[in-house]
Amino acid sequence: MPPLAALRAFEAAARQLSFRRAAEELAVTPTAISHQIRLLEAALGMALFVRQVRRVALTDAGQRLYPTLRDGFDAFERAILDLSQQSRRKAVTLTATTLFTARRLLPALGRFRSEHPAFDLRLHASDEAVDLHAGSADVAVRYGSGPFDGLVAEPLLAERFGVLCSPHLGIANADDLKRATLIHTEWKRPGLAPDWRRWVRLAGARDLAFEEGPRLTDDGHALQAAVAGHGVVIASLVLARPEIDAGLLVHPFGPEIEGETYHILATPENAACADVKAVCTWLRQL
Secondary structure, eight states: OOOHHHHHHHHHHHHHTOHHHHHHHHTSOHHHHHHHHHHHHHHHTSOOEEEETTEEEEOHHHHHHHHHHHHHHHHHHHHHHHHHHHHHOSSEEEEEOHHHIIIIIGGGHHHHHHHOTTSOEEEEEOSSOOOGGGTSOSEEEEESOOOOTTSEEEEEEEEEEEEEBOGGGOOOSGGGGGGSOEEEEOOSSGGGOOSHHHHHHHHTOTTSOTTOSOEESOHHHHHHHHHTTSOEEEEETTTTHHHHHTTSSBOOSOOOEEEEEEEEEEOHHHHTSHHHHHHHHHHHTO
C-alpha cells in the first residue's frame, strides 16, 4: 500500500482540484502536496493529475481512484467520531414519561446491566418532551404519532386501555360495575382521553352512572387505588402489566380502547452509536 499521507494528499487535491487549497486544508505547503502526489504516482506507475498552468485535472486513473479514497476517508471519519462520542459519554441517557419509566423501564433495568455490562444507562423520567437535538438525552420513548422532526423513529408498543380492578372485588361483567366505585383519571387531552365516557360508548352500557366516583390527577395513583381495592379504573393495559402478571389487578372483560403508539426516538448521529443501539435492543425486549 502507498503511504497514507500520499493517499490523503491525493484525496484532498482531487476533491479541491487544487494543490494550494489541499495544502491549506491539510496545513502543509503546496510543495509538500506535490511531493506526496508524485510519490503516489511513482508507486502506482501512472499519472493521476494533468498539471496545467494554475490548475490541475484528474486523469482517467485519478478519476477511478478518487471515489474509493473519498468514501474510505469518510468512513474513517464516521468511525472515529462514533468512538470519540462513546469515550466522552459517561452514560446513555434515556428519557421517558414518569409512568412508563416506573412500570416498564425500572423493572427491566437489571436485565440491561446484565446483558450490556459495557454500557451505563441513566433514566430520565419526565412527562415533558426533552429536546434530543439539544443533547439533554440520547434516546427517548415517546407516546404519540409525532411528527418527530429530524429524529429516527421506531414503533415500540401499541397502547391499549381497559377495565382494571382488584380480583377481590369480584367484578365479572359490565353489570357488576353498577355496584362498584369508578375511579377517574384527569387526562391532559380530554377530547382523546381513554376514560369511562369512551368506554361506556364502546360497550353500549348507557345505564351506567359513569360520571360518579373519585378523580385523581396521577395515573400511578389511580392504579394504586385499584390495587388496594378502592374501585375500578380505565387504565393502560401496557403499563399495568406488572400488576396484571402478579395477579394484583385483573382485566375481567372488554371492550378495549385503542391508544396510540410508543416510539423509540434518537438523532441520526446517536442512533448509529453502539451504546444507543444496545439501549434500543433492550427496549424492544420489554
